[in-house]
Amino acid sequence: MITINGKEYNLFFGMKFLEEIDGLSSDKEVNEELAYLLATAIYDENLLSISKLLKACLVTYPSLTKNEIDEYLERDVTPKELKKLVGFIKNTAKACNVTQRVMAEVEKAIKEAQA
Numbered sequence: 001m002i003t004i005n006g007k008e009y010n011l012f013f014g015m016k017f018l019e020e021i022d023g024l025s026s027d028k029e030v031n032e033e034l035a036y037l038l039a040t041a042i043y044d045e046n047l048l049s050i051s052k053l054l055k056a057c058l059v060t061y062p063s064l065t066k067n068e069i070d071e072y073l074e075r076d077v078t079p080k081e082l083k084k085l086v087g088f089i090k091n092t093a094k095a096c097n098v099t100q101r102v103m104a105e106v107e108k109a110i111k112e113a114q115a
Contacts, residue, residue: 004068004076009058011054011092014098016060018034020059024037035105038099038102038103042089054069
């Protein structure tokens, strides 16, 4: 759960999330795009990837705008909160049916790259 403008929001890694991820890239499969975003968000703390994941997770809240999400990341997230947010994204991605397999593949690839 994250708080934006004083309101709490759950991050949903469901079908609407996947539809949003699928719409991000026309030249990649949805799993490739998702793996890239998860890897760069979690292991590089890439703010653009974090932003794309958050926007896709929060698409179930129509009253929350993409601009508000950007402002939250630009204005409200301290380095300490960013680490917490990245950890939350990682744990949520590992727990949700939709993202479990992709997250396992990302972790495997990272371990192989570090070896």
